[in-house]
Amino acid sequence: MKRNNAGNTYTDASGKFAPGNPGRPKGARHKVTRAVEAILGNDAEALTRKAVERALEGDATALRLCLERIAPIRKDSPVSFDLPPMDTALDAAAAAQAVLRGVSEGEITPLEGASVMALIEGYRKTLETTELEARIVALEEQNGAR
Numbered sequence: 001m002k003r004n005n006a007g008n009t010y011t012d013a014s015g016k017f018a019p020g021n022p023g024r025p026k027g028a029r030h031k032v033t034r035a036v037e038a039i040l041g042n043d044a045e046a047l048t049r050k051a052v053e054r055a056l057e058g059d060a061t062a063l064r065l066c067l068e069r070i071a072p073i074r075k076d077s078p079v080s081f082d083l084p085p086m087d088t089a090l091d092a093a094a095a096a097q098a099v100l101r102g103v104s105e106g107e108i109t110p111l112e113g114a115s116v117m118a119l120i121e122g123y124r125k126t127l128e129t130t131e132l133e134a135r136i137v138a139l140e141e142q143n144g145a146r
Contacts, residue, residue: 079112083120089131092124 029037040047054062081102084094096117103113 079108079116081107083116086120086123086127089124089128092120092127095120 037044051062052066055066081098083098084091086092086095099108099113099116099120102108103110108116
């Protein structure tokens, strides 16, 4: 199948993105966003002002719209509770136990606990990989010294 825009894209002959494809340039706007901006043109400020006026007059929908822009609903929040230090992959078990204790005692929510557990698991994998690399290097040095 022949592509009409093949000369304008960063693709190889099969249509796949070529290595080093820069993707969309930084700051480039989506075509829908550009279309909305073109339609609204200079009226965006007037529309915003009208929404604020209607909100101040008691229009519940306009009020909700304005408040959602001023103070959007938080999708995430910081979690603060004590975790033991994790210096080795084995220490992850103690950290996981601390998270479970925090959830069971109501210090953090189960959803927060699951998020922290995912962080612990990622950090554990990093520690484990680092420990394995150090062991392999030590073995290689030991075998090379013979």
